Amino acid sequence: MTFLTGWGRTAPTPARLARPRSAEEVAELVRRAPGRGVAARGLGRSYGDAAQNAGGLVVDCTALISWSLDETTGLVTAAAGLSLHDLMAALVPRGWFVPVTPGTRHVTVGGAVAADVHGKNHHVDSSFGAHLTSLTLVTAGGESRVLTPADDLFWATVGGMGLTGVITEAVFRCIPIETSRVRVDVERTRDLDHTLETMTATDDRYRYTVAWIDLLARGGRMGRSVLTRGDHASREDLPRGARGGDPLAFTPGSLLKAPPWAPNGLLNPVTVRAFNEAWYLKSRPGSFVQGLGPFFHPLDFVEGWNRVYGSRGFVQYQFLVPFGEEATLRRIVSRLSAENVVSFLTVLKRFGPGTPGMLSFPAPGWTLALDIPAGRRGLAELLRTFDDWVAEAGGRIYLAKDSRMAAGTMAAMYPRLAEWRKIRDEADPDGVFRTDLARRLSL
Amino acid sequence: MKNALGTVDAVLLLGGRSEIGLAIVERLVRDGARRVVLASRDATGGEPPVIGEAEVHLLDFDASRPETHGEVIDAAVKLVGDLDVVIPAFGVLGSQAVYDADPVAAAEAVAVNYGGHVSIGLHAARRLREQGHGTIVVLSSVAGVRVRRANFVYGSAKAGLDGFAQGLGDALHGSGARVMVVRPGFVIGRMTEGMTLAPLSSTPGQVADAVIAGLRSDAEIVWVPGLLKLMFAVMRVLPRAIWRKMPR
Numbered sequence: 001m002t003f004l005t006g007w008g009r010t011a012p013t014p015a016r017l018a019r020p021r022s023a024e025e026v027a028e029l030v031r032r033a034p035g036r037g038v039a040a041r042g043l044g045r046s047y048g049d050a051a052q053n054a055g056g057l058v059v060d061c062t063a064l065i066s067w068s069l070d071e072t073t074g075l076v077t078a079a080a081g082l083s084l085h086d087l088m089a090a091l092v093p094r095g096w097f098v099p100v101t102p103g104t105r106h107v108t109v110g111g112a113v114a115a116d117v118h119g120k121n122h123h124v125d126s127s128f129g130a131h132l133t134s135l136t137l138v139t140a141g142g143e144s145r146v147l148t149p150a151d152d153l154f155w156a157t158v159g160g161m162g163l164t165g166v167i168t169e170a171v172f173r174c175i176p177i178e179t180s181r182v183r184v185d186v187e188r189t190r191d192l193d194h195t196l197e198t199m200t201a202t203d204d205r206y207r208y209t210v211a212w213i214d215l216l217a218r219g220g221r222m223g224r225s226v227l228t229r230g231d232h233a234s235r236e237d238l239p240r241g242a243r244g245g246d247p248l249a250f251t252p253g254s255l256l257k258a259p260p261w262a263p264n265g266l267l268n269p270v271t272v273r274a275f276n277e278a279w280y281l282k283s284r285p286g287s288f289v290q291g292l293g294p295f296f297h298p299l300d301f302v303e304g305w306n307r308v309y310g311s312r313g314f315v316q317y318q319f320l321v322p323f324g325e326e327a328t329l330r331r332i333v334s335r336l337s338a339e340n341v342v343s344f345l346t347v348l349k350r351f352g353p354g355t356p357g358m359l360s361f362p363a364p365g366w367t368l369a370l371d372i373p374a375g376r377r378g379l380a381e382l383l384r385t386f387d388d389w390v391a392e393a394g395g396r397i398y399l400a401k402d403s404r405m406a407a408g409t410m411a412a413m414y415p416r417l418a419e420w421r422k423i424r425d426e427a428d429p430d431g432v433f434r435t436d437l438a439r440r441l442s443l
Numbered sequence: 444m445k446n447a448l449g450t451v452d453a454v455l456l457l458g459g460r461s462e463i464g465l466a467i468v469e470r471l472v473r474d475g476a477r478r479v480v481l482a483s484r485d486a487t488g489g490e491p492p493v494i495g496e497a498e499v500h501l502l503d504f505d506a507s508r509p510e511t512h513g514e515v516i517d518a519a520v521k522l523v524g525d526l527d528v529v530i531p532a533f534g535v536l537g538s539q540a541v542y543d544a545d546p547v548a549a550a551e552a553v554a555v556n557y558g559g560h561v562s563i564g565l566h567a568a569r570r571l572r573e574q575g576h577g578t579i580v581v582l583s584s585v586a587g588v589r590v591r592r593a594n595f596v597y598g599s600a601k602a603g604l605d606g607f608a609q610g611l612g613d614a615l616h617g618s619g620a621r622v623m624v625v626r627p628g629f630v631i632g633r634m635t636e637g638m639t640l641a642p643l644s645s646t647p648g649q650v651a652d653a654v655i656a657g658l659r660s661d662a663e664i665v666w667v668p669g670l671l672k673l674m675f676a677v678m679r680v681l682p683r684a685i686w687r688k689m690p691r
């Protein structure tokens with residue numbers, strides 16, 4: 001038995017871990033599923049209990065790493081355990097980039113599909129599922145099925161958090177790039193309204209956009225943000241000095257390692273305020289060219305940064321409210337700021353159209369994500385209040401980040417849950433695929 | 444499943460009418476538990492009490508019939524799925540004078556206060572080990588920390604229970620399941636009705652508050668009130684000649 005947690009390091013549970021080397025081995029494990037069921041796991045970057053299975057079997061997919069690229073179409077066929085990090089390292093020098101990348105490269109293709117992940121380009125490119133042409137899924141009986149967007153089971157699997165089967169392979173379209181750099185514009189906004197206005201007015205000029213909100217700013221400055229927006233740089237965009245070398249050179253790596261141990265309470269209002277203040281001031285408005293790594297995955301520079309939150313771990317709260325429900329966003333931001341909630345990085349993003357994934361998170365609207373130490377007093381009640389506001393506004397919480405939502409809340413936020421359940425029950429009538437998240441949310 | 448902030452979902456109370464037990468359950472429900480099983484003698488047929496918005500089930504359970512205990516745990520799992528918190532809260536206090544005069548009654552009380560906990564505890568542990576999570580909250584007592592002349596039948600059963608619970612916790616170590624031992628002093632309530640108050644007494648609600656705090660911090664032993672821990676550090680080493688003369 002091995003104890004597993006998500007990235008937030010809360011609620012560990014033991015499971016038997018298996019690391020199959022082929023799709024056939026996956027099928028064999030599923031056929032011999034134990035009573036407590038089977039859960040798929042990638043790199044464990046979901047924050048909560050999505051890739052855990054107390055007392056059961058967890059299939060670690062990270063040994064399934066084969067891939068191929070069709071250089072004319074940009075179509076990639078990748079095994080589910082391949083990380084976007086390794087994929088980028090292979091694709092970028094060949095002039096291709098993944099269609100969607102989350103805020104860390106250290107996720108697997110399987111995890112990206114199961115959570116239907118979104119990136120800074122959601123407002124123009126939607127989420128990962130929108131770029132898939134097919135999936136291979138090992139279903140409850142242990143058979144391998146190839147699914148396309150014409151299948152219901154395909155859209156129950158995209159965003160389905162691993163509960164329809166184990167994905168072993170995915171085929172998706174990549175995008176051509178000329179360089180491994182991004183042309184970035186940085187702007188600072190005065191307050192929340194200014195942030196929303198600016199993003200609404202000019203987001204569409206950029207492929208990638210995100211706002212970092214200084215949650216600790218109060219009063220008239222509440223919601224002040226740093227807007228970072230950019231596009232893949234062309235060769236001409238590169239500064240003269242950099243034009244000589246390989247424009248597609250890509251050598252990302254982690255520079256720093258977080259200490260293996262950090263005291264609880266290291267992140268407190270004082271240290272976080274100082275960090276936020278420094279970040280806001282350091283983010284000088286202007287335009288420049290930046291590497292893919294620093295632009296998309298600044299957190300990947302510190303390996304194991306999640307340990308900084310101490311032994312009790314942390315929760316990430318990411319919600320979405322539809323356009324027109326900005327009042328709810330404002331209400332939550334002002335409450336967070338009034339309560340002095342310590343969040344290291346609070347990120348606001350404007351979403352475009354979602355995919356047909358029945359449990360997919362993104363939909364047109366605003367999404368805010370923040371990290372909070374789990375030991376904070378009164379946190380459970382505070383987040384439950386936010387849940388209610390979000391549900392009332394017709395919004396939802398992101399399952400890949402969730403570790404504490406109640407089952408009833410989830411059902412209220414995902415109106416297509418019943419439809420999803422029906423398809424899942426047909427594909428897995430005996431409940432072979434199970435995770436702690438599924439138990440907690442009665443999925 | 445217990446969530447990242449310690450909120451649980453399904454609770455089983457054995458001794459389904461226990462004042463302390465119900466006070467714990469009420470708090471767990473207030474914090475978000477959705478499913479409750481109350482197991483007690485002659486339970487079925489009655490109306491389940493309303494506890495917040497939780498779905499409440501009743502089950503028959505007699506602590507003095509260990510041969511039925513396996514089925515009780517299985518039935519509870521059938522009703523609510525994984526058990527997040529199991530609270531064996533049944534017990535009888537009785538009176539030492541009665542036990543002195545009626546050894547059979549004394550043995551029967553011990554069979555409930557100790558034997559019943561052993562069998563239901565082992566069955567609950569089997570299930571919790573299998574599911575890889577969950578906490579058994581064992582209601583011990585300071586009466587068992589150092590047994591007194593004034594109630595040595597009850598006290599010795601609690602001493603046995605306390606030792607059993609600690610051993611069970613050690614046996615479960617590494618399984619994901621846990622045991623929390625609760626050691627209240629004198630609790631003002633039904634069980635102690637008519638008795639004169641002892642120093643450092645508490646109410647069922649205070650015991651329950653301490654249990655909730657203990658569950659949040661993954662405590663192994665909880666004294667209620669906390670000061671009793673200190674007091675018993677002294678009591679434990681008092682010379683026998685003095686201890687023997689403790690009035691109650």
Ligand SMILES: Cc1cc2nc3c(=O)[nH]c(=O)nc-3n(C[C@H](O)[C@H](O)[C@H](O)COP(=O)(O)OP(=O)(O)OC[C@H]3O[C@@H](n4cnc5c(N)ncnc54)[C@H](O)[C@@H]3O)c2cc1C
Nearest residue numbers: 042043044045046102103108110111114117118161162167
């Ligand atoms: C620093 C950081 C930044 C992030 N930023 C973003 C972001 O910007 N946008 C975003 O959308 N997400 C973001 N995430 C969340 C992350 O992208 C998702 O949680 C993703 O699912 C993690 O992939 P993983 O391989 O680690 O999967 P795991 O965490 O191991 O698993 C996640 C889920 O996928 C399922 N799963 C994994 N592999 C398979 C498989 N082969 N078959 C079937 N099911 C499978 C699991 O059962 C589980 O339900 C971020 C996470 C971190 C830590």
Ligand SMILES: NC(=O)c1ccc[n+]([C@@H]2O[C@H](COP(=O)([O-])OP(=O)(O)OC[C@H]3O[C@@H](n4cnc5c(N)ncnc54)[C@H](OP(=O)(O)O)[C@@H]3O)[C@@H](O)[C@H]2O)c1
Nearest residue numbers: 458460461462463505506507533534582584627629630634
């Ligand atoms: N009260 C105190 O001062 C105190 C102090 C320290 C520890 N404790 C312990 O805390 C626990 C709870 O006590 P409490 O104060 O809540 O007392 P309580 O209200 O009297 O509850 C005890 C429960 O045990 C049940 N019970 C007795 N024999 C049983 C049997 N054979 N099978 C099934 N159930 C049986 C009783 O059921 P019925 O409803 O059918 O009678 C009663 O509901 C007990 O273990 C007690 O020893 C109490």
